[in-house]
Amino acid sequence: MIKVTVTPKDDAMCGWYHTAPARQARPAHTGEKNTRWAVVGAGFTGLAAARQLALNFPDEEIVLIDAQEVGFGTSGRNAGFAIDLPHDIGADDYIGDIDIARSTLKLNRLGQGILHALVEKHGIDCHMRPSGKYQAAVENRGIAVLDAYRRGLDKLGEPYEVIAGKDLPDHIGTTFYRQGLFTPGTMLLQPSALVKGLADSLPSNVTLYENTAITDVDYGDKVVLRHPRGRIVTDKLVLANNAFGARFGYLQHTVLPMYLYASLSRPLTEAEQAQLGGKAFWGVIPADPFGSTVRRTHDNRILMRNSFSFNPDQQSRPHCLERFLHKHRLSFERRFPMLPDVGFDYTWSGSLALTQNHKGFFGQLAPNVYGALFCNGLGVTRGTVTGTLLADMIAGKRHELIDFLLSTSGPNTLPPEPFLSIGVNATLWWGQRKAGQES
Numbered sequence: 001m002i003k004v005t006v007t008p009k010d011d012a013m014c015g016w017y018h019t020a021p022a023r024q025a026r027p028a029h030t031g032e033k034n035t036r037w038a039v040v041g042a043g044f045t046g047l048a049a050a051r052q053l054a055l056n057f058p059d060e061e062i063v064l065i066d067a068q069e070v071g072f073g074t075s076g077r078n079a080g081f082a083i084d085l086p087h088d089i090g091a092d093d094y095i096g097d098i099d100i101a102r103s104t105l106k107l108n109r110l111g112q113g114i115l116h117a118l119v120e121k122h123g124i125d126c127h128m129r130p131s132g133k134y135q136a137a138v139e140n141r142g143i144a145v146l147d148a149y150r151r152g153l154d155k156l157g158e159p160y161e162v163i164a165g166k167d168l169p170d171h172i173g174t175t176f177y178r179q180g181l182f183t184p185g186t187m188l189l190q191p192s193a194l195v196k197g198l199a200d201s202l203p204s205n206v207t208l209y210e211n212t213a214i215t216d217v218d219y220g221d222k223v224v225l226r227h228p229r230g231r232i233v234t235d236k237l238v239l240a241n242n243a244f245g246a247r248f249g250y251l252q253h254t255v256l257p258m259y260l261y262a263s264l265s266r267p268l269t270e271a272e273q274a275q276l277g278g279k280a281f282w283g284v285i286p287a288d289p290f291g292s293t294v295r296r297t298h299d300n301r302i303l304m305r306n307s308f309s310f311n312p313d314q315q316s317r318p319h320c321l322e323r324f325l326h327k328h329r330l331s332f333e334r335r336f337p338m339l340p341d342v343g344f345d346y347t348w349s350g351s352l353a354l355t356q357n358h359k360g361f362f363g364q365l366a367p368n369v370y371g372a373l374f375c376n377g378l379g380v381t382r383g384t385v386t387g388t389l390l391a392d393m394i395a396g397k398r399h400e401l402i403d404f405l406l407s408t409s410g411p412n413t414l415p416p417e418p419f420l421s422i423g424v425n426a427t428l429w430w431g432q433r434k435a436g437q438e439s
């Protein structure tokens with residue numbers, strides 16, 4: 001028996017969750033349940049896997065289980081960028097191997113297309129808009145990153161627009177940045193509203209149990225998932241629970257549980273919107289990975305996202321929330337001196353699964369166990385498409401992107417402790433320091 005010693009308990013103040021339309025959570029599981037299919041994790045990946053399994057096996061029941069309420073976990077806590085373009089931070093031009101980049105682009109666009117079609121079909125109120133994204137730089141190092149990425153985009157044949165610092169205020173209000181690189185393919189959205197809507201539009205043969213944390217597992221001809229109020233016995237198990245997947249007995253010592261931090265301001269008044277200027281809805285990602293992601297939302301709030309912590313115990317840390325709220329405040333003031341009285345209504349953290357080689361796991365873990373795990377920071381599109389394609393792979397369907405995922409996925413084994421923590425914490429410290437004004 002595998003004891004799942006840690007289960008998710010996210011902090012309470014995720015702004016996306018609280019400002020999304022309220023929904024009634026589905027009841028937690030109690031008692032004994034036998035099923036053919038169980039999916040653990042109802043984020044982007046698990047919702048997509050359960051939906052596609054339900055379509056592939058319309059006469060069978062799919063049980064989807066989450067430890068928390070849908071929309072409260074990481075899938076509802078991110079910055080809401082559904083990004084199409086590949087961005088390989090290990091490559092000089094951020095594109096790297098052109099064949100891998102082309103397949104990654106296809107994957108991401110397929111994921112975007114799936115989400116867009118579901119939002120349209122079910123009328124999900126999540127403010128999804130094809131707004132593109134600005135990648136913006138303020139330091140020389142950041143400008144060099146934009147130059148390199150531009151070369152990569154040329155190689156890939158993807159369009160972009162370079163925007164000089166003096167013109168950026170027409171787009172995003174602030175005069176803070178020296179240069180921006182606009183790429184048109186990103187969609188921005190309210191992530192918690194989207195996952196709540198996806199959960200409420202699942203096919204009728206999906207049974208969703210929320211607030212049901214799996215605490216131990218028996219593997220065998222059948223898989224037994226136990227929780228404090230009962231157990232679920234399944235013929236086949238799909239793990240779609242991101243960093244927590246490594247607690248289920250497979251892929252141990254491959255994933256780094258990182259926490260990221262975000263704050264959402266109160267809505268700007270009409271006068272403040274006029275002082276800010278620029279477009280009504282936009283998103284900026286930093287040239288430096290340790291910099292700040294910033295958004296102006298559909299309801300005229302400003303989102304600031306920066307700072308990381310390495311939490312091997314996979315629990316959120318209240319003292320980090322306090323520390324990074326202060327950092328968000330300073331980052332906000334640097335960018336928006338014209339908005340001195342705008343405070344934050346919400347500050348939260350979210351758990352992320354990083355691997356050393358930036359590769360997730362996709363495929364079969366044992367004869368009756370499958371996984372699409374370890375998002376590496378881009379789960380909105382990637383989780384959606386890998387969950388969908390995993391369900392197709394299980395159903396025996398062929399697709400060039402399934403072959404691509406099977407041939408390119410697979411995380412490295414990490415160094416042992418204490419070297420791991422020392423190395424990761426030093427990298428975080430140095431990266432956050434080096435980011436300078438970009439943060």
Ligand SMILES: Cc1cc2nc3c(=O)[nH]c(=O)nc-3n(C[C@H](O)[C@H](O)[C@H](O)COP(=O)(O)OP(=O)(O)OC[C@H]3O[C@@H](n4cnc5c(N)ncnc54)[C@H](O)[C@@H]3O)c2cc1C
Nearest residue numbers: 041043044045067073075078079081214350375378379380
């Ligand atoms: C602050 C922040 C900003 C981000 N910005 C972006 C962005 O702009 N764009 C982007 O693409 N990505 C972004 N990400 C990453 C993105 O949120 C993730 O890649 C995505 O959520 C991964 O989806 P997932 O379904 O694979 O996993 P998750 O969203 O982590 O879902 C896994 C689910 O499994 C459940 N679970 C875990 N263990 C158990 C258990 N034992 N029993 C039952 N259930 C369990 C959890 O409760 C959780 O709901 C960001 C992340 C953070 C934290």
